[in-house]
Amino acid sequence: xxxxxxxxxxxxxxxxxxxxxxxxxxxxxxxxxxxxxxxxxxxxxxxxxxxxxxxxxxxxxxxxxxxxxxxxxxxxxxxxxxxxxxxxxxxxxxxxxxxxxxxxxxxxxxxxxxxxxxxxxxxxxxxxxxxxxxxxxxxxxxx
Amino acid sequence: xxxxxxxxxxxxxxxxxxxxxxxxxxxxxxxxxxxxxxxxxxxxxxxxxxxxxxxxxxxxxxxxxxxxxxxxxxxxxxxxxxxxxxxxxxxxxxxxxxxxxxxxxxxxxxxxxxxxxxxxxxxxxxxxxxxxxxxxxxxxxxx
DNA sequence: GGCAATGATTAGACAAGGTCTAATTATTAA
DNA sequence: TTAATAATTAGACCTTGTCTAATCATTGCC
Numbered sequence: 001x002x003x004x005x006x007x008x009x010x011x012x013x014x015x016x017x018x019x020x021x022x023x024x025x026x027x028x029x030x031x032x033x034x035x036x037x038x039x040x041x042x043x044x045x046x047x048x049x050x051x052x053x054x055x056x057x058x059x060x061x062x063x064x065x066x067x068x069x070x071x072x073x074x075x076x077x078x079x080x081x082x083x084x085x086x087x088x089x090x091x092x093x094x095x096x097x098x099x100x101x102x103x104x105x106x107x108x109x110x111x112x113x114x115x116x117x118x119x120x121x122x123x124x125x126x127x128x129x130x131x132x133x134x135x136x137x138x139x140x141x142x143x
Numbered sequence: 144x145x146x147x148x149x150x151x152x153x154x155x156x157x158x159x160x161x162x163x164x165x166x167x168x169x170x171x172x173x174x175x176x177x178x179x180x181x182x183x184x185x186x187x188x189x190x191x192x193x194x195x196x197x198x199x200x201x202x203x204x205x206x207x208x209x210x211x212x213x214x215x216x217x218x219x220x221x222x223x224x225x226x227x228x229x230x231x232x233x234x235x236x237x238x239x240x241x242x243x244x245x246x247x248x249x250x251x252x253x254x255x256x257x258x259x260x261x262x263x264x265x266x267x268x269x270x271x272x273x274x275x276x277x278x279x280x281x282x283x284x285x286x
Numbered sequence: 287g288g289c290a291a292t293g294a295t296t297a298g299a300c301a302a303g304g305t306c307t308a309a310t311t312a313t314t315a316a
Numbered sequence: 317t318t319a320a321t322a323a324t325t326a327g328a329c330c331t332t333g334t335c336t337a338a339t340c341a342t343t344g345c346c
Contacts, residue, residue, distance in 0.1 A: 060303095061326080084302080115261050125283055135274050188331090292343080311324070316318090
């Protein structure tokens, strides 16, 4: 049951972090474990709550530091769909999202089958960094 | 030089607002004028600053109240690309965006020529509210 | 026009997400 | 083991956005 490109085992995480140029600390390993052992889009405050579930062991500053470090090292991705908070996505393979505007739930759409045609040429001297498609959905019974 | 579906003249704005079920007040007319006389994506604090350019005449609360009212009445649209602030878009025709991740600049992409194929079927009981495409770009000389 | 009743605006307190700082603590290389 | 460096921390701080209770404008009606 491989859900992710990285193994779920805590034992393998230090080496994985090291291979991305990140010195593995207790807090970073715990945060990585939370992200990679789930197939979920989590916000910083959710990660903070999970990591400190049993006993407080990681500060808010470290959670943000670590998430930004993981972003920088391309271990995770930001998903910006909600004006009030950022979601962090452990899936770095090309993909898009369904976003349930009522519940706030996010679902992945694999990008391999999706094709976008008719986009205009880029402005001069610009390169594409990425293309995000967000399909906003809601219950069809709701108004 | 028609830049928008609504006339730029302040004189026509009261009737336009009324036709959307909005009672036209001084502040709402000014905010509408700021939005519809420009082809720009503005944040709430930018609108607040422009409206109060000469002399302070509109409070922060009113700017937010009015923007949310205009959103509700479908006069404007929200654009969520920056984790720190929402942009308000006076263009309500279907369109997508180029987003310059370095400068924060947003540019419209008319949706009429754009086609997206290969999206999976919607989850059961769900309807599409809208599809947003964000092409994140950056200067190709930058790292 | 004048006058309630209703709706809009206001200042400022408040809330939440996220950043910063200076001090402490952990990791690392030797 | 130790010295140097890097990571973590608590809590202050900042910014975006919301809320509240009081004031002010708009409107329909006589």
